[in-house]
Amino acid sequence: MTEQSRVPRVSVVIPAYNNARDIDAAINSVLAQDYEDFELVVADHASVDGTGALLERYRDVPKVRVLPPTPAGGGALANWNRVSEHARGELLKLVCGDDLIAPDALRRQVGAFDAHPDVVLVAARRNLIDANGKQLMAARGLGGLSGCVDGRVAAKASILAGTNIFGEPGCVMLRRELLVAEGGWDSRFPYLIDQATYSRVMVHGNVVALPEVLASFRISAGQWSVRLTKQQSQQATAFHEDFAASHPGLLSAAELRRGNRRARWMAHVRRFAYMWLRRRM
Template identity: 55%
Template sequence: MSPRLSVVVPAYNNAAVVAETIRSVLAQTFDDYELVVADHASQDGTWEVLQQFADDPRVRLLQTPAGGGAKANWDAVSQAATGELVKLVCGDDLLYPRMLEVQVAAFDRHPRAEVVASKRDIVDAAGKPLVRGRGLGRMRGEVDGAAALRATVRSGGNLLGEPMCVMLRRSTLEAVGWWDDRQPYYIDLGTYAHALVRGTLVAVPETLAGFRVSATQWSVRLTHEQSSQAAAFHARVRAEHPEVLSASDVARGDLMAKVAAWQRRAAYAWLGRRMQTAEARPA
């Protein structure tokens, strides 16, 4: 009998932290799930680290060949899922213990829901919170999917958060062609968009995950590329769903994406100083 939920982890060069990620899934209060982990030809010993979980009946370990970028591994591990619902968790992020229980219950209460999302903390390399309770904007409870997509575009960012914040129906993910990486930095939101126009979002205003960042993860160049890809994503949604977005929605979203890029630069500078200070402290 298939589990209700599949948690899927596309691991890539996560040897230092992937065991903590896996343990955060295995410590959930909800138990009707499988955990599928696919290592994408890592070069840092990730596959060897994963072997400590090989005997756990909840866990399946897979390997995917090199090449194809994130989409290749995200698609492969998602297609291996057998559950009705799917949650993708990157190999360095953390689920808090009630995440699965709360989000599955939200699907049970809202049969029209295509997407459930919750807030997350931003955590450092050691898992300590840097910023608490981020995400969702003003959205709470069941929200029309088109309205949620419009609000997200107008924000210039991703109100739903990274994949570990979100739960989807596997059938929907398959119907929309799996993960959409036409704008690679928007592989998550680009895919949520397809699901949102099919039904509703349930916004759970509870902090249920930790998104891990490091001082070397981003650069000024990346913030520029992200804002450029945001504009391309907005234009694509407008072209594919003109009933959802107006030209003024796109213009506002493009402007806010540029503002967000400047805010990220400041945040990364602060993060870099914080991490350097932490590393300089005596053990």
């Protein structure tokens, strides 16, 4: 049986888009894992900065499957779903093309699944780094959650916090069959594609929150604006309302109002944080 034909336990997928500067670091952080039973599936999505050509260098690397380029259009959803649909593992982790995972990320998250058979998602904390990889903030995420938690409680906690306490996809590992059952990544609220998807998966079982820092999320000073502040807060409240309606009894009217107020506040907090970052850089 060849490496390419063997079904791995874990699929790491990278939907690359204009990541020429950082894609090597992202891929190498996956290949440097101290856990062996994984595959890496990567596809470029109509990049114009040479990302696709860089990926060709990995075509013959063991564990790596480089897909033909994803056709232009469809936004992030098109490539996120495409690489996820090509995954074969029981467990799935999506890593954006400019982010990093720690060398022990897969081992620790798989270990949490093994220790808790009813778990559907495992999340860890992450560092925030700048474009050059310099740490800006350490050990962010999880909103105080720790250990094994009921998935409905975890989803509710994130809504009450008004933000995605589970972090970007590189922080999370989930059961692939549940992502498939839920129709793939949920982009009805584009700025919350990760949180909305996690929440739909989490209601199927328990969640493990690991205190370790297992990922690094790269941010840049140009990622935020007044327009984005308004759009994200609007989408957050729309997601809250939709999730509450889909799961009657999970959130009271007062809790829903609280989560919506927090979402509006957190959007402004992020805007000011990025303004600070722009001055710093």
